[in-house]
Amino acid sequence: MIFVTVGAQLPFDRLVRAVDQWALEHARDDVFAQTGPGAYVPTHIAYERFMDPASFTHRVQSASLIIAHAGMGSIIGALELGTPIVIMPRRASLGEHRNDHQLATAKRFAGRPGVIVAADEHGLGEAMERVAGMAATPREKLSSFASPSLIAAVRDFIYAGRSAAPVHAPASPRGASA
Amino acid sequence: MPRPQQPPRVLAVASHGGHWVQLRRLRPAFEGCRVAWLTTDPGHRAEVGADRFYTTRDANRWNKLALAASALKVLWVVLRERPDVIVSTGAAPGYFAIRFGGLVGARTLWLDSIANVEELSMSGQLASKKATVTLTQWPQLAGGDIRCEGAVL
Numbered sequence: 001m002i003f004v005t006v007g008a009q010l011p012f013d014r015l016v017r018a019v020d021q022w023a024l025e026h027a028r029d030d031v032f033a034q035t036g037p038g039a040y041v042p043t044h045i046a047y048e049r050f051m052d053p054a055s056f057t058h059r060v061q062s063a064s065l066i067i068a069h070a071g072m073g074s075i076i077g078a079l080e081l082g083t084p085i086v087i088m089p090r091r092a093s094l095g096e097h098r099n100d101h102q103l104a105t106a107k108r109f110a111g112r113p114g115v116i117v118a119a120d121e122h123g124l125g126e127a128m129e130r131v132a133g134m135a136a137t138p139r140e141k142l143s144s145f146a147s148p149s150l151i152a153a154v155r156d157f158i159y160a161g162r163s164a165a166p167v168h169a170p171a172s173p174r175g176a177s178a
Numbered sequence: 179m180p181r182p183q184q185p186p187r188v189l190a191v192a193s194h195g196g197h198w199v200q201l202r203r204l205r206p207a208f209e210g211c212r213v214a215w216l217t218t219d220p221g222h223r224a225e226v227g228a229d230r231f232y233t234t235r236d237a238n239r240w241n242k243l244a245l246a247a248s249a250l251k252v253l254w255v256v257l258r259e260r261p262d263v264i265v266s267t268g269a270a271p272g273y274f275a276i277r278f279g280g281l282v283g284a285r286t287l288w289l290d291s292i293a294n295v296e297e298l299s300m301s302g303q304l305a306s307k308k309a310t311v312t313l314t315q316w317p318q319l320a321g322g323d324i325r326c327e328g329a330v331l
Contacts, residue, residue, distance in 0.1 A: 007195055008194065008195065008219075009195065009236070052219075052221035053194075053219060053221035053222050053225070054221060054224065071195065071196050071293070072195075072196030072199065072200065072291060072292055072293045073195040073196035073197075073198070073199045074196075075196075076196070076199045076200070076203075076330070076331070077199065079331070098238075098240075101293055101294060101295070101296070101299075102293075104295040104296045105293050105295060107295075108295050142331065144203065145203050145204075145205070145206050146200075146203040146204050146206075146207075146328065146329065146330040146331075147328035147329055147330070147331070148328070149327055149328035150204070150289075150313075150315075150327050150328030150329060150330065151204060151206050151207045151328075152207075152327075153313070153325075153327035153328065154204055154207035154265060154287065154289075154327075155206075155207040155209075157263070157285070157287050157310075157311055158186050158188060158207065158208070158211060158262075158263050158265075159186065160285075
């Protein structure tokens, strides 16, 4: 099953339409899309607009390939499962996001094993062909946790405020006025 | 202020989506702590096991009413939990938690999303003025008060 997701926050009809078209051209009936708050209604793929996290996880786990906006939730989800992912960045100029950080994300993750970037809807077909060659290769899964250095830094922060001696006044962050 | 032998009380805050996924990847840092989680989708409750779990509505700066409602809920959670430490990966609810953390004497940490490769997020820039510690996941964005200690990947 190919699982398509655009996240819950903003429409991304350009991606959904492109996948719908691709599925028609390739006579695929194994595509399921989470389409979000978009206006476009797919005609060749099954879809739901929103999914609860448990259903979403189930779809991601069942998929042999993910096609998604260049959102970190989608990318990390795919990497953790070792599932190949095709990402298409949203563009602010098309009203698909508030800024172009997904373009930067896509550029940054482009070389990463298991991640293929389709720069736009015209690049989707080629991206899907590249992935077809990859899908059979067993993929290393990303660990479930952040890097050890970051975890250590957060942990040190949590415990740094504690001392053996009692403190009579709570520490407050800089600029603490709410 | 806790007696030293009590486990630290941590409030972990993140919006649904990429922010939440990144926050959850930090969970080994919370081992041994009393953790409560605050997010914007009730569907995540099952992921946190026996830890306390709260939700607020998702909101951003383009919807002021939703933002105000969200801020009130976040304030309620902070006052109820009275955490020693607040950790957030964003976005707006995390910013509010860090702001309100001052009311209960919490130390606060903002970890900017790994999605922000070229510059700190808007809420991160705002939060960095209030948080005890602000972290970016990209070395090229570190500088001044903003540190890089690694990434969620």
